[in-house]
Amino acid sequence: MGTPEAPSTLRSWMSAVGEISRAVNAAEPLDGVLARVAEQACVLIGFDQCAVMLAEPDGTHLRVAGSSGLSRDYVALVSDTGSLLIHPAGPQLDSPAAEAFRAGRTVTVSDVGSAPRYGRLTHLAPKQGYRSLIAAPLHAPGAGTLGVVVAYSTAARGFGAAEVELVELLADQAALACEAARLRTGQQDVIVALSRTNAELERSRAVTEWAEQQHRALMRLVLDEVGLAGLVTALADALGASVTVEDRHGRVLARAPVSGYRPPPDAAARRRRPVRGALDALDRRNEVVEVGVDRSGRPGASAVGHPVGRAHGVWVAPVVVGRELAARLWVTNPRASPAPVERRVIERFALVVALEVLKQQNLVDVEERLSGDLVGDLLHPGGPQHPQGVLDRAAALGHDLARPHVVVVLALDPPGPASRVTEIVRAAARQTAPPLIGYHEDVHVLLFPDGPGLDDVLRGALAQIELVLPERTATVAIGPIADGPADHGPAYRVARGAVRLRRSARPGGVVDVRDLGLAAFLLEEGAPDTLRRFARNLLRPVVAHDDLRGGDLLPTLRAWLSAGCSTSATARELVVHPNTVGYRIASIEKLTGRSLRRSDTRLDLQLALTVRDIVQAGEP
Numbered sequence: 001m002g003t004p005e006a007p008s009t010l011r012s013w014m015s016a017v018g019e020i021s022r023a024v025n026a027a028e029p030l031d032g033v034l035a036r037v038a039e040q041a042c043v044l045i046g047f048d049q050c051a052v053m054l055a056e057p058d059g060t061h062l063r064v065a066g067s068s069g070l071s072r073d074y075v076a077l078v079s080d081t082g083s084l085l086i087h088p089a090g091p092q093l094d095s096p097a098a099e100a101f102r103a104g105r106t107v108t109v110s111d112v113g114s115a116p117r118y119g120r121l122t123h124l125a126p127k128q129g130y131r132s133l134i135a136a137p138l139h140a141p142g143a144g145t146l147g148v149v150v151a152y153s154t155a156a157r158g159f160g161a162a163e164v165e166l167v168e169l170l171a172d173q174a175a176l177a178c179e180a181a182r183l184r185t186g187q188q189d190v191i192v193a194l195s196r197t198n199a200e201l202e203r204s205r206a207v208t209e210w211a212e213q214q215h216r217a218l219m220r221l222v223l224d225e226v227g228l229a230g231l232v233t234a235l236a237d238a239l240g241a242s243v244t245v246e247d248r249h250g251r252v253l254a255r256a257p258v259s260g261y262r263p264p265p266d267a268a269a270r271r272r273r274p275v276r277g278a279l280d281a282l283d284r285r286n287e288v289v290e291v292g293v294d295r296s297g298r299p300g301a302s303a304v305g306h307p308v309g310r311a312h313g314v315w316v317a318p319v320v321v322g323r324e325l326a327a328r329l330w331v332t333n334p335r336a337s338p339a340p341v342e343r344r345v346i347e348r349f350a351l352v353v354a355l356e357v358l359k360q361q362n363l364v365d366v367e368e369r370l371s372g373d374l375v376g377d378l379l380h381p382g383g384p385q386h387p388q389g390v391l392d393r394a395a396a397l398g399h400d401l402a403r404p405h406v407v408v409v410l411a412l413d414p415p416g417p418a419s420r421v422t423e424i425v426r427a428a429a430r431q432t433a434p435p436l437i438g439y440h441e442d443v444h445v446l447l448f449p450d451g452p453g454l455d456d457v458l459r460g461a462l463a464q465i466e467l468v469l470p471e472r473t474a475t476v477a478i479g480p481i482a483d484g485p486a487d488h489g490p491a492y493r494v495a496r497g498a499v500r501l502r503r504s505a506r507p508g509g510v511v512d513v514r515d516l517g518l519a520a521f522l523l524e525e526g527a528p529d530t531l532r533r534f535a536r537n538l539l540r541p542v543v544a545h546d547d548l549r550g551g552d553l554l555p556t557l558r559a560w561l562s563a564g565c566s567t568s569a570t571a572r573e574l575v576v577h578p579n580t581v582g583y584r585i586a587s588i589e590k591l592t593g594r595s596l597r598r599s600d601t602r603l604d605l606q607l608a609l610t611v612r613d614i615v616q617a618g619e620p
Contacts, residue, residue: 034066092119241333375438
């Protein structure tokens with residue numbers, strides 16, 4: 001009876017194996033192929049349920065990858081991480097499937113009720129209702145054991161050698177399916193990797209060609225001497241970005257493009273991290289530094305012309321001259337981060353910008369030397385020896401000395417020239433006519449065209465000098481107006497005398513001696529110590545009276561002299577009764593022992609007040 005069925009059984013097995021092989025070759029999903037293996041175990045061998053289980057990558061437990069006849073709840077229960085542990089703590093948690101995997105051999109259980117060594121079965125078998133099972137390992141050449149095939153029967157039964165061999169044959173088919181899937185995944189990974197590599201090579205070649213084009217363009221710009229504005233425009237075009245060059249004080253030297261320009265971070269943003277940290281590190285790193293993201297929402301294009309998102313990166317590159325930070329090159333670009341090649345292009349432009357800044361600095365140095373020589377000739381004792389020549393040289397530097405000029409003296413303590421002074425003063429005066437600046441007799445002489453706004457310019461310059469040169473103290477004296485070349489010398493000596501007087505007492509601050517009258521001659525020639533001693537001795541009793549009694553003798557005296565010694569005019573100015581003014585004037589005469597009816601007394605007191613005002617300028 002068995003012989004006639006053999007060909008049919010063989011044909012069934014061959015058909016089943018062929019079906020599984022075709023599924024593998026057709027690259028069907030692995031879980032579908034394994035489900036076919038489980039189904040064939042039930043049909044060909046006569047099991048009620050079957051599962052193909054694979055080990056998890058971490059090697060801790062088995063999970064069901066394909067099944068036939070098992071309920072969803074049972075599959076979920078068996079696949080739980082704490083269910084079929086490959087290396088359980090003891091027999092109470094062990095299972096035939098785990099032992100078959102560990103030992104690499106087939107394990108059979110004829111009746112789960114008499115298999116105490118597999119404690120896990122007492123929990124699992126009742127959930128599905130099986131009484132016997134067989135578990136065969138999945139062996140893959142070169143890959144070890146991948147999992148197990150477990151077939152179940154609802155009745156207790158033994159397993160003959162033929163059944164064991166058939167289950168192991170199906171396990172081999174399942175192993176072949178797993179290995180084929182692994183190889184196919186590896187091939188796909190290789191194909192994807194090759195595709196990505198080719199794409200990266202193409203992009204790298206395109207970026208390299210772009211960088212070479214920018215280098216050639218940069219060399220042409222250098223040879224054509226396009227200047228700072230031309231360099232900035234070219235870089236902005238190359239990067240599809242906004243580019244700004246600022247000097248070390250934050251003054252914009254050049255920017256581009258004209259349309260759609262995006263400025264660098266403002267002063268408030270630069271005080272916050274990460275911009276502040278990036279700027280602090282610029283003098284230590286000669287490279288492009290990303291400082292933040294501009295989220296203005298304006299779309300842009302990347303350095304190679306591709307559309308990008310709406311968030312724009314912001315970078316800054318140092319412009320170094322003589323190992324010192326001379327300027328900053330800002331790039332506000334529509335890319336989150338430039339490629340390394342693009343960063344090198346920015347750094348090359350920063351180097352050329354440094355050369356341009358150095359050239360401008362050299363021009364400034366030459367101009368400062370010429371201005372210093374011109375100021376020295378202008379202030380020559382007795383007036384310039386060649387007035388017309390001085391006027392012509394000043395005109396060549398952009399200054400019309402035929403116009404009235406205010407002569408200002410700026411002195412530093414400790415004394416000595418400072419190259420930054422010219423730069424700072426010109427920056428403060430950028431909204432007005434530029435001054436002629438020269439260093440003469442250990443002070444800086446500033447000749448401003450007569451006009452409004454001078455006080456604001458000098459206060460701004462003085463504040464900036466305190467920031468830039470904290471180790472120096474600056475004293476400024478605003479001298480008389482010089483109507484022509486011959487007037488500059490006397491006006492300078494008056495302003496210099498005021499500075500000398502101020503520095504002898506307490507350096508620093510601004511004093512104004514534009515309208516001194518006769519006292520200007522004493523400032524021009526008088527020694528500072530002598531003038532201070534004269535003023536102190538003459539005004540000492542009046543000052544002591546005011547300090548002791550909180551009086552107003554000094555303000556009254558100053559107002560009375562300014563009002564032409566008119567008691568009624570002084571009373572109106574101070575909003576007091578004329579008798580009060582008369583009483584105070586009499587008190588001053590009594591304290592000083594001098595009559596204010598005498599013109600020489602009034603002149604002495606006016607000079608003493610002037611000296612006191614210069615020495616104490618800026619005090620409350």
